[in-house]
Amino acid sequence: MANSSEIPDGFMPIEKPSSFGQLIGPVYERVDEDGSFTRALQVEDKHTNLGGVVHGGVLMAFVDVIMGTISYRHACRPGASIRIVSDFVAPARIGDWLEGRGEVVKATKSVVFARGRLNVGGRTILTASGNYKLQGRPHSGD
Amino acid sequence: MANSSEIPDGFMPIEKPSSFGQLIGPVYERVDEDGSFTRALQVEDKHTNLGGVVHGGVLMAFVDVIMGTISYRHACRPGASIRIVSDFVAPARIGDWLEGRGEVVKATKSVVFARGRLNVGGRTILTASGNYKLQGRPHSGD
Numbered sequence: 110m111a112n113s114s115e116i117p118d119g120f121m122p123i124e125k126p127s128s129f130g131q132l133i134g135p136v137y138e139r140v141d142e143d144g145s146f147t148r149a150l151q152v153e154d155k156h157t158n159l160g161g162v163v164h165g166g167v168l169m170a171f172v173d174v175i176m177g178t179i180s181y182r183h184a185c186r187p188g189a190s191i192r193i194v195s196d197f198v199a200p201a202r203i204g205d206w207l208e209g210r211g212e213v214v215k216a217t218k219s220v221v222f223a224r225g226r227l228n229v230g231g232r233t234i235l236t237a238s239g240n241y242k243l244q245g246r247p248h249s250g251d
Numbered sequence: 252m253a254n255s256s257e258i259p260d261g262f263m264p265i266e267k268p269s270s271f272g273q274l275i276g277p278v279y280e281r282v283d284e285d286g287s288f289t290r291a292l293q294v295e296d297k298h299t300n301l302g303g304v305v306h307g308g309v310l311m312a313f314v315d316v317i318m319g320t321i322s323y324r325h326a327c328r329p330g331a332s333i334r335i336v337s338d339f340v341a342p343a344r345i346g347d348w349l350e351g352r353g354e355v356v357k358a359t360k361s362v363v364f365a366r367g368r369l370n371v372g373g374r375t376i377l378t379a380s381g382n383y384k385l386q387g388r389p390h391s392g393d
Contacts, residue, residue: 128299129306132274157270164271165319165332166312173307190307193337200331 148175152205162200168235169195172225175209176239180221183213188241195237205229290317294347304342310377311337314367317351318381322363325355330383337379347371
């Protein structure tokens with residue numbers, strides 16, 4: 110686990126992570142002035158594959174969490190991932206401070222189309238797109 | 252963790268899992284007479300998202316492990332995932348015995364194109380395709 114001294118300013122551990130979020134975390138979040146957010150993960154040994162770099166499953170899980178959160182905050186209701194496309198651009202390594210951001214590309218009443226990007230020090234690690242099927246009924250204002 | 256009595260005949264824990272494989276495991280394998288294999292995971296609380304079903308990240312990690320193993324066994328050298336497309340068909344739940352299989356669709360000297368499918372009791376949970384860039388030089392026999 111990272112020492113608190115290694116956590117960049119503005120990042121706080123996310124509250125109430127899921128069971129799987131706890132398993133791969135701690136995950137940190139920084140909310141910027143415009144309301145957008147950056148999530149971050151300090152890479153540990155537990156995240157690695159047999160090649161000694163971050164397992165692709167960690168990267169896909171992390172970007173799914175980011176895009177799913179963006180979908181939730183945009184639509185104000187939960188969404189289930191129905192398709193995620195992940196492009197692995199470069200490896201991430203133990204000790205790396207892995208950051209991720211995303212955005213809504215388009216939203217209908219039933220599906221949010223999002224995209225995300227993970228980076229280490231500005232260097233792209235993974236890009237992804239994710240489609241989230243919204244659960245329940247839209248709010249009356251929709 | 253599953254009781255040994257709950258593990259179907261023929262399945263054995265995989266040897267020497269990666270650090271991340273240990274984190275999400277134990278993962279089991281059954282090798283069939285034709286040399287193909289089925290991997291399996293007993294779903295636990297640690298695999299769940301805030302909705303109480305298996306986190307999409309677990310499903311993507313699991314199918315990546317399966318397709319990556321198929322790529323490795325086919326090409327006899329490691330491959331790095333460069334693109335994975337995951338379609339989430341149905342949720343998996345705590346206690347489910349999640350099985351997965353895959354196959355090589357096409358292999359060149361540098362890339363293996365694979366596909367995979369996860370199921371619970373024959374019900375499809377996720378389908379995926381994965382492209383693996385082979386590392387190092389091909390064997391002289393290639």
